[in-house]
Amino acid sequence: MIKEFNEWILTNLDSQKGKTVIITGANSGIGFYTALGLAKLGATVIVAGRNKERIDDAIQAIEKETITGTVSPGIIDLARLNSVRKFANEFNKTYTKLDILINNAGVMMPPESKTKEGFELQFGVNFLGHFSLTDLLYNKLKSTQNSRVVTISSIAHRGAFIDFENLRVEKPYDTKREYYQSKLADLIFALELGRRYEANNDNILSVACHPGFTKTELQRHINPEILKKMNFMDTWQGSLPTLLAATNKNAKSGDYFGPDGEGEYGGFPALGVIDKSALDQEVAKKLWEVGIKNTK
Numbered sequence: 001m002i003k004e005f006n007e008w009i010l011t012n013l014d015s016q017k018g019k020t021v022i023i024t025g026a027n028s029g030i031g032f033y034t035a036l037g038l039a040k041l042g043a044t045v046i047v048a049g050r051n052k053e054r055i056d057d058a059i060q061a062i063e064k065e066t067i068t069g070t071v072s073p074g075i076i077d078l079a080r081l082n083s084v085r086k087f088a089n090e091f092n093k094t095y096t097k098l099d100i101l102i103n104n105a106g107v108m109m110p111p112e113s114k115t116k117e118g119f120e121l122q123f124g125v126n127f128l129g130h131f132s133l134t135d136l137l138y139n140k141l142k143s144t145q146n147s148r149v150v151t152i153s154s155i156a157h158r159g160a161f162i163d164f165e166n167l168r169v170e171k172p173y174d175t176k177r178e179y180y181q182s183k184l185a186d187l188i189f190a191l192e193l194g195r196r197y198e199a200n201n202d203n204i205l206s207v208a209c210h211p212g213f214t215k216t217e218l219q220r221h222i223n224p225e226i227l228k229k230m231n232f233m234d235t236w237q238g239s240l241p242t243l244l245a246a247t248n249k250n251a252k253s254g255d256y257f258g259p260d261g262e263g264e265y266g267g268f269p270a271l272g273v274i275d276k277s278a279l280d281q282e283v284a285k286k287l288w289e290v291g292i293k294n295t296k
């Protein structure tokens with residue numbers, strides 16, 4: 001597919017032979033390249049998404065490439081917790097282990113809408129659906145040696161805040177503010193998850209990452225004239241922080257990988273800077289309670 005992508009992963013990343021990986025939202029964008037990269041490195045990859053046709057197309061495209069691993073479909077709609085449960089139940093029944101869970105799927109700045117359970121769509125899909133999925137896969141992660149969860153946040157977490165009074169569009173909808181809130185929730189979740197695994201002596205890492213500015217279908221709701229003025233990385237390059245977060249042997253819980261260029265908008269993966277908005281442990285506890293209360 002893309003020569004530089006191939007060269008980068010084969011030079012910088014270890015073999016993932018024997019590993020089982022779930023990637024949500026793997027039919028397009030960063031998730032697609034993450035699935036391709038891990039399949040090239042030998043992993044058994046579950047390409048999870050909400051649309052069977054799009055998943056099958058992605059699998060066909062990956063299978064045309066030189067891969068040493070395998071790719072299989074998984075149906076999950078993160079905007080419906082019943083669908084998340086169904087996916088997790090099927091996975092838990094079918095697979096004996098889970099080495100890497102990649103919470104990648106996301107939606108950005110759609111028209112005002114809600115999940116089946118009545119949450120603002122971005123909060124519901126980007127955070128709550130993944131909170132539930134990670135919880136439902138806990139036993140499988142726990143029984144797998146050196147497993148890890150990778151959660152995709154964004155530069156958008158900087159300076160955002162969680163408005164606990166506005167998770168169900170109680171206030172006039174602000175498309176940008178709600179996206180920023182959801183990506184801050186993802187990063188707070190990743191950090192709190194790591195602390196909880198550690199306190200429980202679980203041999204599971206929780207690592208976060210972000211792709212800077214990367215051209216994908218995420219921008220489908222943004223005015224094309226605005227997009228023309230922005231400087232995006234190619235999709236393959238935007239997947240590299242995720243691939244590093246998923247495979248780096250030296251990664252620790254709480255690490256956050258992103259592009260190494262100025263402001264972390266572009267470049268090659270390195271450890272990134274976590275904004276103080278993501279470090280408030282009181283907010284993290286409160287967010288966790290929202291997750292537990294609304295997914296059990």
Ligand SMILES: NC(=O)c1ccc[n+]([C@@H]2O[C@H](COP(=O)([O-])OP(=O)(O)OC[C@H]3O[C@@H](n4cnc5c(N)ncnc54)[C@H](OP(=O)(O)O)[C@@H]3O)[C@@H](O)[C@H]2O)c1
Nearest residue numbers: 025028029030077078079104105106154213214216217218
């Ligand atoms: N691109 C960037 O510059 C950028 C920057 C910061 C963070 N991110 C993050 O990177 C991650 C990947 O996004 P991307 O840029 O690769 O965008 P993308 O190409 O739009 O991919 C998003 C994926 O999420 C899936 N998805 C959306 N809603 C879903 C739902 N309800 N249930 C299951 N899957 C759902 C989409 O499925 P469909 O194809 O069916 O819609 C798609 O496969 C997201 O978490 C995003 O917030 C991206």
